[in-house]
Amino acid sequence: MNTEAKNKRVVFTMGGKGGVGKTGLMVALAEWFEENEIPFTLLDLDTENKARGSLEHFFNGSVAKVNIHTPAGLDTFIDHLESGAAIILADLGAGSGQVASDWFDAMYEDVSATGARFTAVGVVTPDPASVESVLAWANRLQERAQYLIVQNATNPQADFSYWDSAEQAIRFREALSPIVIRMEFRLAELENPARQHGVRLGQVAQGRMQSTN
Amino acid sequence: MDPTLLSLLDSIPQKSPRSKLETHRELIRQLRRKGCTYRDIVRILRERIGLHVAVSTIHSFVKVRAKHRKQVQYELPPLAPESNSSRVNPDDVAARIATLKAKPTEQKAKPKHFHFDESEPLKLVDQGGSR
Numbered sequence: 001m002n003t004e005a006k007n008k009r010v011v012f013t014m015g016g017k018g019g020v021g022k023t024g025l026m027v028a029l030a031e032w033f034e035e036n037e038i039p040f041t042l043l044d045l046d047t048e049n050k051a052r053g054s055l056e057h058f059f060n061g062s063v064a065k066v067n068i069h070t071p072a073g074l075d076t077f078i079d080h081l082e083s084g085a086a087i088i089l090a091d092l093g094a095g096s097g098q099v100a101s102d103w104f105d106a107m108y109e110d111v112s113a114t115g116a117r118f119t120a121v122g123v124v125t126p127d128p129a130s131v132e133s134v135l136a137w138a139n140r141l142q143e144r145a146q147y148l149i150v151q152n153a154t155n156p157q158a159d160f161s162y163w164d165s166a167e168q169a170i171r172f173r174e175a176l177s178p179i180v181i182r183m184e185f186r187l188a189e190l191e192n193p194a195r196q197h198g199v200r201l202g203q204v205a206q207g208r209m210q211s212t213n
Numbered sequence: 214m215d216p217t218l219l220s221l222l223d224s225i226p227q228k229s230p231r232s233k234l235e236t237h238r239e240l241i242r243q244l245r246r247k248g249c250t251y252r253d254i255v256r257i258l259r260e261r262i263g264l265h266v267a268v269s270t271i272h273s274f275v276k277v278r279a280k281h282r283k284q285v286q287y288e289l290p291p292l293a294p295e296s297n298s299s300r301v302n303p304d305d306v307a308a309r310i311a312t313l314k315a316k317p318t319e320q321k322a323k324p325k326h327f328h329f330d331e332s333e334p335l336k337l338v339d340q341g342g343s344r
Binding site for chain 1: 250251252253255267268269272273276326327328329331333335336337338
């Protein structure tokens, strides 16, 4: 067993429903690690993501693209896992359910044997499709990952009935004990231009923006 | 070399390879040249040689030797055509395949802790029905 990969944690977004805020959450997580001076490696497994919405847009030059659609993508992932920081933040693409699931199945056994652990991050919104997407992923992953579920308030009075009260979601919480946190509503007037210019909300809050194009 | 140093060298016994992969170094190099992934190599070593290694071990082995090759400006040899002498006896292969087929498959499937039927709509508990 290689000791370098011990104590590593791969935090990855569960793919599926698009536009729920997965990349935004990853950006916020990365900002948190950065602020607390905890080294991390950013991997963009969302090779189909457009430049403006991708992690690369927010962290120019410090995000490695890994194409999990190719067999060599597994090698690249393992390379990063062994040589990178203890925390790996990996952003999966929306709609990449089956491909990403196959990728996880292919690498899980070997990677977990090195001592690395996985945290699957799911984002739910008031839209029931986002809940279904997370549950479908959990159905594939089972206990191979720990779960962090983020309730993303996409409007000021966000109603999470489907997450809170759907029978299937309750069973998921009982069986796999996810940690659940809430992401408060952000003003679209602020978030959208920031996204457009690749500026993180933390930078806006601290006035650390540079005028670019 | 100085005879004294030569005798000193002779007196030091040869150490066994540090890695169990060392004896298969050439095979691994050639497999990488053919575009095999680490996982492919793990499978080939397990199925053809009976050697069980982790993907990460192959990764480390390849990386360390790649670094070394870079330092000594070592170039990979061109792919040589397969010679008749190096071919494996087909009878041996058939026997190994038969052995593998006879081996009972491992029951790795664990009982699921959570089941979700994607074709079934979400059912809200406190409303007593589907959406």
